[in-house]
Amino acid sequence: MKLVVCILSSAILGWAALRPDGGTVELVVAGNLKGNLAPCGCSKPMIGGIKRWATAVRKLQDQGDTVVVVNGGMTEGDGRQMAIKSETLAEMFRSVGVAAINITGADLQLGSEAIRIIERLSGGVVTSLEPGAGQFSDDHSPRQAGPFLICGVEDLKQEQLDEWIPPFIEEAKSKGKAPILLLFANESVAKNIANQFPSIAAIVYVSSNVMSTPIKVGQTWLLTPGEKGKFMVSATWDGAKFTRYRCVELGPEFADDPKVSEIYNRYLERVGAEKILDMVPRTTNEEFAGSQSCANCHDEAYQTWLKSKHAKALDTLEAEKHDRDPDCVSCHVVGLESSVGFMNRAETPHLAGVGCESCHGAGKAHSEDPKKKLGTAGPSSCVKCHVPDHSPKFDFPTYWEKIKH
Ligand code: HEC
Ligand code: HEC
Ligand code: HEC
Numbered sequence: 001m002k003l004v005v006c007i008l009s010s011a012i013l014g015w016a017a018l019r020p021d022g023g024t025v026e027l028v029v030a031g032n033l034k035g036n037l038a039p040c041g042c043s044k045p046m047i048g049g050i051k052r053w054a055t056a057v058r059k060l061q062d063q064g065d066t067v068v069v070v071n072g073g074m075t076e077g078d079g080r081q082m083a084i085k086s087e088t089l090a091e092m093f094r095s096v097g098v099a100a101i102n103i104t105g106a107d108l109q110l111g112s113e114a115i116r117i118i119e120r121l122s123g124g125v126v127t128s129l130e131p132g133a134g135q136f137s138d139d140h141s142p143r144q145a146g147p148f149l150i151c152g153v154e155d156l157k158q159e160q161l162d163e164w165i166p167p168f169i170e171e172a173k174s175k176g177k178a179p180i181l182l183l184f185a186n187e188s189v190a191k192n193i194a195n196q197f198p199s200i201a202a203i204v205y206v207s208s209n210v211m212s213t214p215i216k217v218g219q220t221w222l223l224t225p226g227e228k229g230k231f232m233v234s235a236t237w238d239g240a241k242f243t244r245y246r247c248v249e250l251g252p253e254f255a256d257d258p259k260v261s262e263i264y265n266r267y268l269e270r271v272g273a274e275k276i277l278d279m280v281p282r283t284t285n286e287e288f289a290g291s292q293s294c295a296n297c298h299d300e301a302y303q304t305w306l307k308s309k310h311a312k313a314l315d316t317l318e319a320e321k322h323d324r325d326p327d328c329v330s331c332h333v334v335g336l337e338s339s340v341g342f343m344n345r346a347e348t349p350h351l352a353g354v355g356c357e358s359c360h361g362a363g364k365a366h367s368e369d370p371k372k373k374l375g376t377a378g379p380s381s382c383v384k385c386h387v388p389d390h391s392p393k394f395d396f397p398t399y400w401e402k403i404k405h
């Protein structure tokens with residue numbers, strides 16, 4: 001495990017002062033977002049999100065020449081919502097003027113049609129050395145931007161390395177550009193390539209963590225954006241070599257970029273309009289009664305629950321405009337996974353919010369005949385929703401104390 005110690009985002013205030021005299025170019029590396037467009041906001045403060053990233057990138061762009069590249073892994077898995085996410089990301093990247101996007105197997109899970117759409121929406125900046133990329137891209141050749149020539153690859157066999165990398169380096173040389181490799185593979189693969197091809201200026205690789213300093217193999221810098229878009233990572237090119245590395249945590253002190261926010265809001269509207277929530281897979285289940293109907297016999301528990309945040313969990317999503325977003329609703333209602341569970345506020349108002357049956361299980365049978373026992377509730381009922389990503393401070397005794405009944 002490598003410890004991540006990044007420049008605190010407040011350091012951004014001092015950027016202008018940090019910048020050396022003219023003639024340098026900033027290379028911003030992004031990628032491996034795994035479908036994370038924005039932090040969920042389940043606990044505060046949360047870091048990351050393309051809206052903040054765009055603000056940070058535009059700040060750099062205001063200060064001088066900047067080249068932005070994306071090393072694949074925009075989405076993870078398939079399905080309609082992922083396809084909409086990938087299209088949204090392509091538009092967002094175009095909005096900040098991304099120069100190259102490495103398309104990888106993770107993205108291809110969406111199918112070649114989706115990649116063609118990404119290619120169009122991103123402004124035609126898709127790159128891949130794989131000959132098979134011809135299926136989804138008419139021109140996936142290396143991209144030229146500023147002082148760089150940029151190409152994309154995945155983990156390569158030695159024969160492919162020997163066949164594909166030297167011509168790429170040659171091409172860069174003949175154009176007077178510094179070769180940048182977007183590599184959708186891990187650090188050790190990146191090191192191996194850097195050792196074999198020392199004239200590559202930078203290799204962008206995949207890691208779940210960002211680095212406090214870049215790995216250097218000879219003159220080659222190995223850079224990673226980490227995952228899920230939590231940091232903005234960049235390096236300064238002085239015309240002959242990389243000189244300075246920057247890794248900025250995207251905390252709430254970064255405002256949301258207005259243009260990218262607009263694209264994001266359109267994404268939410270599409271998810272709503274296409275009724276993706278109505279298409280979530282459901283299994284058959286026992287019938288729910290709704291929290292209100294438990295009140296008849298368990299009034300005290302009901303009154304306690306009514307005052308808890310659980311009772312208002314769907315209101316929270318409505319206020320955030322995420323109440324039709326399958327990425328969010330499952331933990332903020334009763335029984336989204338069940339064919340007789342929550343559908344929407346109008347049809348199933350009794351199942352809105354985290355209800356009694358989110359923890360005790362479906363209870364219609366018990367409500368009609370209390371001799372029919374419910375399953376036991378306890379710490380294990382909580383952790384299906386209070387997962388570290390959404391509830392980092394969860395601790396059963398402390399949390400139970402707040403809702404005990
Ligand atoms: C895996 C379950 C889960 C998912 C998925 C989920 N949430 Fe939450 N959410 C929670 C939990 C648990 C809490 C309470 C966290 C705590 O207080 O520790 C919460 C709390 C919140 C809060 C209240 C934060 C506060 O400080 O008052 C907001 C807002 C929120 N979620 C929005 C979202 C949005 C938007 C999404 C989708 C992008 C989402 N949630 C997806 C489980 C989830
Ligand atoms: C008609 C009255 C009635 C309704 C409605 C009712 N309960 Fe009960 N509940 C009881 C009685 C009586 C017991 C005690 C049963 C026993 O001890 O055998 C009980 C016991 C329980 C228990 C203890 C564990 C168990 O299964 O015995 C839980 C938990 C519980 N109820 C939850 C709920 C929930 C949740 C609802 C709504 C979905 C609900 N009850 C609706 C009457 C009711
Ligand atoms: C179905 C998902 C789900 C389950 C199961 C669940 N929670 Fe929650 N919990 C949430 C959500 C969502 C919120 C945030 C609600 C909001 O603020 O809108 C939350 C909020 C809370 C809060 C309020 C936190 C605060 O800052 O005040 C407490 C306390 C809590 N949960 C305790 C528990 C405990 C204890 C369990 C298990 C016995 C549990 N929860 C089970 C989804 C769940």
Ligand code: HEC
Binds near residue numbers: 306355358403
């Ligand atoms: C966030 C999860 C959660 C929610 C929501 C919730 N409960 Fe509970 N409930 C629990 C847990 C955990 C226990 C403790 C079980 C134990 O002590 O063995 C419990 C205990 C109970 C008991 C006592 C059981 C016993 O054996 O004494 C009753 C009755 C009950 N709940 C009814 C309700 C009703 C009615 C609602 C809704 C109005 C509700 N609960 C909402 C998690 C929840």
